[in-house]
Structure formats: C-alpha cells, structure tokens
Amino acid sequence: MSDIDDHLARTMDLPGAVGASLVDCATGLALGSAGAVPGGDGEAAAAGAAEVLYVASGRAPFASARPNDAIEDLIITTASGYHLLRTVPVAFGGQLALCLWLDRPDGNLAMARRRLAEIADDLVRPRPDAPVGSAA
C-alpha cells in the first residue's frame, strides 16, 4: 500500500465517509482513491472535481479577493451528502485536491473539514526537523 493510499485511508476513518480521492487539478487525473466514487466513474469524478476548482479559481472574483489569497476548500452540499474539495498546494508541478464524499446523516461537516485540512497538510508538508540540502 502506497503512502498516498494511507492518507486516503485516514480520510475514510471519518464518520460518514463514503469515498475519497486525490486529484491532480491541472490534468483531472485521480492519483489515488478509496471507497466509493460519486457517479461510479472515478475518472469522470476526478476530472469533474478539477474542472470545478479550475472554474472557481479562475472565474469567481471571491477566490482571490486579496493578494496571496487562495481557495482552501470548496464545499458542495446535496440533499443526501457533502462533498469537500480541499486544495493541496504542491511545491513541484501545480496543485492537488483531496476530495471527500460524506454521507449526510452520519457526516459532520465541520469536523471533516478540519480533519481533511490536517491530512492534506501531512501529505506535502515536510517535517520541521528534516535536514535541508545536506545530502551525503
């Protein structure tokens, strides 16, 4: 099991979690997934999530109302569920999104949002004690 899968498995521990995926925003590719997928088509769901984020960041004025402001997450609620799209800025090669689908009766939106932010952070944040540039 890859480290990416481990992180996705952690999101699936959240109450009401139905499915999770890690999407490359630039290309709409799912780099990993766990559980079920909205619509049953993983590729379409990933491409759709990337599209939604692209439109939100490019077209919506509130997405960057101030300098250095950026979208942290998008939350879409439906009658039966919650969809959280958490942006994951990556130093190399663009931006990812951690996407979580929650069942509405069991899911806790506030808790899930906070937890998802932590997991997204763990995915790409170097440990503070890591040596930098001192190989060999």
Add this chain to the structure above:
Amino acid sequence: MSETGRQPEIAQPSRLLSQLADAGETGTLYVDGGSSGTVHLIDGRVSCVESPAAPGVGALLTTSGRLAEHTWQAAVQTGAAGHRVGRLLVEQGHLMQSELELCVLGAIYDAAFFVLTTAATSVRFAPGELHWLGRVVEVEVGALERETSRRGRRLDEIFPESSVDHAPVTPVPTPPVQRVVLTAAQWELVVHADGRRTAADLSRLLGRPGYATLQEVRRLSAAGLLRNAGPPSSGGDRGAVDAPPDEGASAVADPDHGVTGPDPVAEGESPTRTRAATRREGGHRRQRDPQPSGPNGAGPVDAVPDDALLGRLRAALKALR
C-alpha cells in the same frame, strides 16, 4: 518476447508496451533510440517514463526549489548504481514518501502522454534494465493508455488546433477582449512566451509538467491571447529543433544529469533559491535560449512592429512582478 529484446524494430510504442506488460516483463523500452522517451517496466507494470517533452522527477523537484540541486545530485550519485535514488531521498529526510510518490506518479503520466502517442518508430526493449530512481510507484499500462487518450481528447475539446503544441508561441499584441482574467500558471506562460519558445521549452523553463503546459497553451490560444509565432528566425529554429533530441539522448545515457537530461538549475544554484528567483533568471540560464538579452523582434518578418510593442509590454510586465 525475447525477440523484441536486443534488436530494434519498427513498432507503435503503445502496442509493444501492452505486449511487454502482458508478458510481465522487467526492463526498459527505448522509443526512437531513446530520443522520444523511455518506459521502464517492473514485472509488467510501469515504474518510470521519461520524455524530452516532459520535465522529469529531478527537474520538477529542483526547478521548483523543493530540493537543492546538490541534494538531488548527491542522491543520484550515491543511489543510481543500486537503483535506489528515490528511497535515498526519503531515508535522508529530504522528501516525504508521499511527496516522492506524487512527483513520480505525475511524471509518469506526463511523459507517457508524449511517449505513447508517438507513431510507429524504432523501438528496442532492454530486458532486465532497471531505472536508477528505483521502485517508487507502479502504474498499469492499461491505466496509462486510458489516461493518455483522455488527455488527447481533452486538448481537442479545449482548442482543436494542434499546431500550437509544437510551434513557438507568442502573446497577441492586442487582446481580443477588453478584460482578461488569467490564472497564475497562465500568467507565467504569457510572460515567458517570447515567440521562440515552444510549449516544451516553456515547460522545462518553468519546471511545469509538459501536458499541463500544453493544456494552458491551448486554452490561451482558444481565448485568442496566445498565437503560433510561425517559423522562427534561423537561430531560434535551430535551437527548437535540435535541443530535444540532444537532451533525450543524454537523459537516457547519463543518470548524473537527472531525469530529463541536462541539469536545469546548474550554475550558482543556492539551496534557498526561491521559485520566483529561479523563474526570473530562467531565460538567462537556459542554454537553449541563446539570445536572452537580444531584441525581441526575432519573430516573423511581417510582424516587426508588433514584436517591438510586445517587447515593451513584456518588459513592463516583468517590472510589475
């Protein structure tokens, strides 16, 4: 599969790759002698793909400033022989395992888009030959094929004109609309598109994945903001045509030069260099750009006044950064 081994043959890379995957082969597939790319298999699954059109793992990590150049080089020198460069970077605490996986996965799909869409050409499979990066992630050949065709369709949905994929591009002097909204990635492309650089050049310069760059070039072209600069002047033309094969050849032959060949951030690299600093100096550090300080009027002959205006615009934009 043994007859596909030693001798080069003419075949469609994607077809041969499927056969190798079905047979559970381990080794390296050289496409067009390696100048169009390489695909590395472990037990029939893809562990690494390289293409001159897509920045490799080393270029992505160093151009972005995520890893210092000397950190990367040291890992390559120490770990290449044992095929454990990736593992070494994680063990030494330079990268997290998840970061390495993300970077390698992204690089595999990115390079695969260019290698798998190569038409029938000279291909050669070297059984048992492993990549020095080591086993980090593995991707099914079928998944690569599906994603590659999805990406191709996606490009044509954005703008069904493939000529901008390979030609030098330049911003139009006057936008076709009164108000223009760009993403940060698009802005960087517009600022660095100088009428000599192609999408592949821009992706190397900015350390951005090749396909993502193509996609933005097509989006900007569809919006009428970027255009094919046409055949460049003789100097620029030579650079654009000659550079990729050179780079590909050395990438395959020499692991010391990183995944995509000649080191993108070699001279005077500071470990603390910021991404912005790297970008700003990009044009001056690239050997592929022989006239960084020259006039910007090297475009088509019939567009000299436009290019002069464009030069001033570009200077003004750079001053704003």
